[in-house]
Amino acid sequence: MGRYVARRLLQMIPVFIGSTLLIFMMMYALPGDPVRALAGEQHVDQAQIDSLKQQLGLDKPILMQYVIYLGNLLQGDFGTQIASQRPIAEVIADAYPVTIQLTFFAFTFTVIAGITLGVLAGLKPESLRDRGLLLLTLLLISVPSFVLGRLSQYFFAFQLGIVEPNVSLQENWTELLLPASVLAALSLAYVARLTRTSVAENLRSDYIRTAVAKGLPRRRIVTVHLMRNSMIPVVTFLGADLGTLMSGAVVTEGIFNVKGIGSLVFEALRRREGATVVGVVTLIVLVYLLCSLLVDLLYAVLDPRIRYA
Structure with missing residues (x-):
């Protein structure tokens, strides 16, 4: 290893x-x-x-x-922002904690809701709940993020009044729940569909039939045998998706006034602040590479047949 x-x-x-x-x-x-x-x-x-x-x-x-x-x-210097003459590392340090919080809520929602819905649908393929999941995920994939963001803002903030329409400068974690849900919607749809397909496919595998023939409890079959093998493609997607979420969503952060990495990149592109964009992208590349390595290491945990010489 x-x-x-x-x-x-x-x-x-x-x-x-x-x-x-x-x-x-x-x-x-x-x-x-x-x-x-x-x-x-x-x-x-x-x-x-x-x-x-x-x-x-x-x-x-x-x-x-x-x-x-x-x-x-290599010395920790990301350069200097041209407009403000501030170190880019300092500018990123101001914006990135907000994006990390937003990513944490969005990723947690994606994992819990996406995998749960996918497993429930995959265990009963072609059932009513399976067709309902496919319809729901197709809707989430088809609706653009800016439309979903505006609709969520209109219903939950302006009509129902249960959340604030925009994130304040002194944001708290409750204000990030709505933008995190919008940010996670597309990923949730893909995770649910991928989990459903993987579970339904592995459910017809020989090792599952053997486990059933041996009389193993259904809970053990699903949690120990079925889930571990079905999660491999899902973990692959989640690893790449985590890097995408942490890179910041320009549209979502713009709709809800979230001062994170997405807004920082947008403003830097508008002012043609190349140094700022390069500094942010460098950090994003490091996040992607780290997530890719963690995903590869998780393969051996999920599937004992995978070993790294």
Whole structure:
């Protein structure tokens, strides 16, 4: 297991470099000048612009800028935001805790509700509850997130008055429940459908028939034999989905005024703050790589037949 983890960590290095280099070059290849954009309509001396570019290292070739960025990153320096001259690590530290809370609620709701609905439907395929689940998940997949967010805001906040329509600057966990539910809706639909399909397929497997023939209790068959094998594809999806949720949802955070990573990226793109976008994406790439490694390690826990030499 130790050798496998070490090998996976080494494999992550080229993935990390390739993904961050790609987004780095894409951001700095966009038209426009972020330094000149700070002045807006005001006239700024070219010497001042050149001086600020030299100070931020924007006067160097793009590959040299990337090498310098990686060197600073190894020291925990994500760069400096052009507009506010604040360290990007500090800007991310202000926004990321909100996204982590939102992700925690959304992921918990996805796992509990999605797997429960999927198992109930998969144990009785082609039944009324199975067809009802397929209809519900199809509806959640078809409705765009901004429509679902506005509808939830209208009914639960403006009509019923049980929640606040927007998240305040001093947010508490209750204000995040509604946006977390909207954020989790699409993932819940996929998890429920994937769980239902996996359970229904494994229910017809030979090892399940053997367990039934041996007279094992139904609860043991479902929880020990059926669930462990059925959860492998679900865990794979949840691992990738966790990275997606933690990267922040621009639409959901915009609707509910959540000041998280999604809003930070949107504002940075609008101001063409390439350094901020690259810093956030770098953190997101690290989250994705870590989630991928954890998922691979969970395979051996779920299925004893999987072993890592």
